[in-house]
């Protein structure tokens with residue numbers, strides 16, 4: 001059932017007692033030490049297809065108490081950069097607060113303002129639920145968000161609806177748009193490693209791609225993100241990121257030098 005809704009980012013130590021995998025040796029997020037990353041020229045550019053959705057397609061946007069989730073049709077596909085084909089399930093965000101950053105992954109110890117995750121499942125499994133328990137079951141594309149000068153029109157398609165779902169459990173519908181606009185234009189430069197869901201049940205079944213290029217939002221857009229949604233204890237939902245986890249000998253690959 002929805003048992004995972006009783007955990008919080010405040011009592012992280014209980015995660016591994018309630019969910020065994022949360023105490024595993026292939027956990028996410030991680031810090032990427034770029035000097036230790038292994039340049040792998042065989043890592044192909046990530047290729048996505050079907051990401052441009054017509055406005056007639058209505059997508060569900062939900063405050064699930066831990067983040068804002070945009071459900072995605074499985075017509076969105078990951079067709080390059082991975083050995084197998086994956087289809088989209090949902091995307092969601094992690095962020096900090098007005099006083100600090102909230103990305104989940106860090107680069108050389110640097111935490112970015114926020115991070116988007118586009119969650120996909122391997123099409124060789126019949127469903128997402130089936131896929132998420134297999135080591136090659138999930139693929140998550142991650143990109144960092146920072147404050148830049150202009151407004152980001154693609155992120156605006158999501159952020160302009162946040163006020164409609166301030167309370168936990170609330171959902172609204174968002175007209176389709178080009179989801180690819182939420183990711184960097186250049187999908188060639190990324191880090192790649194095997195890890196996990198960063199939330200209970202922490203299944204170690206995610207092949208992570210973290211793009212090197214950062215997305216830019218306006219200051220106003222970032223402040224909407226960090227100050228609109230409420231959490232289960234009716235406080236503002238902030239700092240919804242898990243601390244970085246030990247690599248336990250895992251190698252991080254880089255598609256670029």
Ligand SMILES: NS(=O)(=O)c1c(F)c(F)c(SCCc2ccc(C(=O)O)cc2)c(F)c1NC1CCCCCCC1
Nearest residue numbers: 002004005064066067089092117119196197198199200
């Ligand atoms: N970074 S991540 O991908 O691990 C991740 C998080 F860090 C997340 F924090 C979340 S949200 C927390 C999990 C959750 C809670 C409630 C509901 C609901 O009421 O519908 C749904 C999910 C979250 F949804 C996800 N992604 C989910 C992992 C949870 C279980 C499978 C659902 C799709 C991927």
Ligand SMILES: [Zn+2]
Nearest residue numbers: 092094117198
């Ligand atoms: Zn996430």
